[in-house]
Amino acid sequence: MPHYADSLASLVREHKSPLVVGIDPRWDQLPDSLRQGDSLADRAEAYRRFSIGVIEAVAGVVPAVKPQAAFFEELGPAGMAALGDVIARARGNRLQVILDGKRNDIGSTAEAYARGMLGEASPWGADSVTVSPYLGDDSLAPFVTTAIERDAGLYVLVKTSNPGGALWQDKLIDGKPLYRHVGEHVEHLAEKTAGECGYGLVGAVVGATYPEQLSELRQAMPHTWFLVPGFGAQGGAAADVAGAFDASGLGAVVNSSRGVIFAYNRPEYAQFGQDRWQDAVQQAARDATAQLCDATPAGAL
Numbered sequence: 001m002p003h004y005a006d007s008l009a010s011l012v013r014e015h016k017s018p019l020v021v022g023i024d025p026r027w028d029q030l031p032d033s034l035r036q037g038d039s040l041a042d043r044a045e046a047y048r049r050f051s052i053g054v055i056e057a058v059a060g061v062v063p064a065v066k067p068q069a070a071f072f073e074e075l076g077p078a079g080m081a082a083l084g085d086v087i088a089r090a091r092g093n094r095l096q097v098i099l100d101g102k103r104n105d106i107g108s109t110a111e112a113y114a115r116g117m118l119g120e121a122s123p124w125g126a127d128s129v130t131v132s133p134y135l136g137d138d139s140l141a142p143f144v145t146t147a148i149e150r151d152a153g154l155y156v157l158v159k160t161s162n163p164g165g166a167l168w169q170d171k172l173i174d175g176k177p178l179y180r181h182v183g184e185h186v187e188h189l190a191e192k193t194a195g196e197c198g199y200g201l202v203g204a205v206v207g208a209t210y211p212e213q214l215s216e217l218r219q220a221m222p223h224t225w226f227l228v229p230g231f232g233a234q235g236g237a238a239a240d241v242a243g244a245f246d247a248s249g250l251g252a253v254v255n256s257s258r259g260v261i262f263a264y265n266r267p268e269y270a271q272f273g274q275d276r277w278q279d280a281v282q283q284a285a286r287d288a289t290a291q292l293c294d295a296t297p298a299g300a301l
């Protein structure tokens with residue numbers, strides 16, 4: 001496989017879009033036409049059809065999608081089967097897949113997570129995964145080893161988008177907030193695994209809801225590709241994520257889930273109606289892309 005960050009950089013350039021569409025299906029917000037029955041199997045089938053509909057709407061428009069495992073796991077085995085189909089369909093449509101599971105555990109168990117989610121024989125086949133750093137460097141090591149073996153990607157939680165994240169992430173340790181310590185470790189791993197584009201296989205999650213810290217981390221972590229959630233439904237605006245990009249418009253992909261996949265429920269896209277929900281999704285992805293491109297240095301993308 002080509003180096004993860006190099007292929008992400010070339011997809012961002014090709015589509016002129018740093019937008020990641022988050023696939024976070026929620027039963028209550030699905031188009032009525034997909035809500036048939038109510039068993040776990042019915043819901044899983046609806047999530048499968050909805051997610052594939054989203055993929056078909058945004059393929060060729062954005063470089064990547066981020067299925068959120070939580071919504072599929074919630075439905076048990078049928079949900080997991082749907083998640084597998086969604087990942088395969090996304091990859092078949094030349095979309096990079098960030099599998100959002102935020103996993104980790106002690107090193108020996110992390111090895112199983114890393115093999116299962118990212119390894120050569122992974123039944124999921126994602127291009128990258130999200131992981132938590134709080135069990136220490138030995139817990140990240142199996143993911144890093146597996147990512148290097150497969151040229152796959154990792155996004156380590158550094159500064160999350162939620163308000164409660166500050167409780168521990170902003171705690172000062174030796175005069176620096178904890179997220180800066182985590183950021184230094186991630187940057188070290190990123191530098192060691194850098195590809196031709198200058199960015200490493202190991203990336204960082206940094207929320208759009210903390211624009212100052214986002215800019216500060218961009219300066220401090222020059223080899224680290226950022227996954228920036230919190231744009232759209234959580235209140236982050238395009239101006240807030242401007243500091244995430246480097247001078248050539250690379251270095252970050254920005255996620256929007258609800259704001260894009262449920263666009264047909266937003267007043268701005270009411271003209272599409274439920275019947276044309278996929279057109280609303282595509283238009284929302286195009287609009288978010290345009291806003292993000294305006295936030296990159298002039299003419300960069």
Ligand SMILES: O=C(O)c1cc(=O)[nH]c(=O)n1[C@@H]1O[C@H](COP(=O)(O)O)[C@@H](O)[C@H]1O
Nearest residue numbers: 022068130160161205229233234256257258
């Ligand atoms: O890792 C993530 O993607 C993530 C990290 C974070 O700090 N904040 C955050 O919102 N996320 C995820 O990004 C998505 C945001 O969804 P929306 O708020 O609907 O755009 C959800 O799947 C969250 O789980």
